Amino acid sequence: MTQGNGAVVQEQDADQARCGFRRCRQPLPPPGPRGGRPYEFCPDRTWPGGKGCKQLAAAEQALRDALGEEALPATALSDAGEAFSTAAAAVTGPLRTLNDTLDAVTTQLRAEIAAAVEQAEVARQAAAEATQQRDTALARAAEAEHTAEAAVEAARVAEEAQRLAEATAAEAIENRSAAQLAQAKAESATAVITKRAAEATEQAAAQRARVDELTATLAARGEELATRTAERDAAQLALRDSQGQCKTWERLLDTAKRELAAVQEQLREQETRYHDLRTEHETREAESRTHLATVQAESRAQLTAIQAELTTARGQLDTTQLQLTQTKAAHDQVSGLLSRVRQRALAATAEPPTPLRDDLLTILLGDEAPDTAD
Known part of the structure; x- marks a missing residue:
């Protein structure tokens, strides 16, 4: 019975209107016996x-x-x-x-x-x-x-x-x-x-x-x-x-x-x-x-x-960030290019220098390198 009353009181406190001023927020008194508009702020x-x-x-x-x-x-x-x-x-x-x-x-x-x-x-x-x-x-x-x-x-x-x-x-x-x-x-x-x-x-x-x-x-x-x-x-x-x-x-x-x-x-x-x-x-x-x-x-x-x-x-x-992205893309491109150059150089150690030079020029100019198996 006591717990029920406490719950009712808490519910009433939660439903009771409070002062609209942020620094106050005190419970507002109910309207008078004749009713009327409820209070928005503390009246006193x-x-x-x-x-x-x-x-x-x-x-x-x-x-x-x-x-x-x-x-x-x-x-x-x-x-x-x-x-x-x-x-x-x-x-x-x-x-x-x-x-x-x-x-x-x-x-x-x-x-x-x-x-x-x-x-x-x-x-x-x-x-x-x-x-x-x-x-x-x-x-x-x-x-x-x-x-x-x-x-x-x-x-x-x-x-x-x-x-x-x-x-x-x-x-x-x-x-x-x-x-x-x-x-x-x-x-x-x-x-x-x-x-x-x-x-x-x-x-x-x-x-x-x-x-x-x-x-x-x-x-x-x-x-x-x-x-x-x-x-x-x-x-x-x-x-x-x-x-x-x-x-x-x-x-x-x-x-x-x-x-x-x-x-x-x-x-x-x-x-x-x-x-x-x-x-x-x-x-x-x-x-x-x-x-x-x-x-x-x-x-x-x-x-x-x-x-x-x-x-x-x-x-x-x-x-x-855009410059960094562009720099990273350029870095990736250069890294790929260097990797391809390195691979071609490693693959052409036993070949004469002329095909190697042509392949390197092709790689540096952006063309696809010829197949080393040929």
Whole structure:
């Protein structure tokens, strides 16, 4: 039973389709559950360089079509395929590394650009806040100046009131003096003058109280003016600080812009370098293809020259064989002739020389020798 199963398995292995690529020849998987066209090459196997069996088989067939079926041995073709795969892998590895490096650099540059843009946005917001603070400080300074102007106007009014009170007091004093002088002239009017003097004194006291009140108001206005002046100075100082901070943020913004420009320039340089490397890779690949085509052309030329030399050698060999055949025939003819001459000479030892000479001439000239028995 086991032997029967083994025979069935061997028969199935023998009947199972294999990969059409000569260097692979691995068993092919069966079609899917829905059926379909059977596989001709391995669907999942990948050779060095990222090539599949179907691609390598197509390249091999193209090379055989270009050079002829027998122009290039299978071993040389395999070696060429391995060399091409090795060269492709050697070129693909650095390119993949370069691509990963460029991706990392691009990611880093994008992160730096995003950070620079964020810093620029923060600087812009800070500049806007500084501008708002500057506007607020300017408004406060304008308000302080307006308050100071109002205080100055109030002080001027108080000074005018003080001058008016002083003038009224002086007038009251003059009136009092006049009343005192009039008392000496008119004693009968003493009560009236005394009453007027008292009224003048009361008016003078009232004016002095008004002057004191205006003086206190002026002092308060002066203190308020000093406070407003201090607030104005503080607002101007805050304005200068805001302007300095605004300039600082503007410098930071300019620095961020320059850094962003530098990063963009570096990114452009990296892109240029990537394009240069890609162009160099394409150039090297084209040179490799050109070199391969040149090698193939040289191989075909050498093969043609060798075939021509082989044809020439065969022609020379045929000529030599023909000459050898002709030489052998001539040798056989000469050997036969010499044998006949020798036989005739041996047969004519007892005869006179004249018949022998005639017979030898006949033999050498190609005629049949006469019968020695005659």
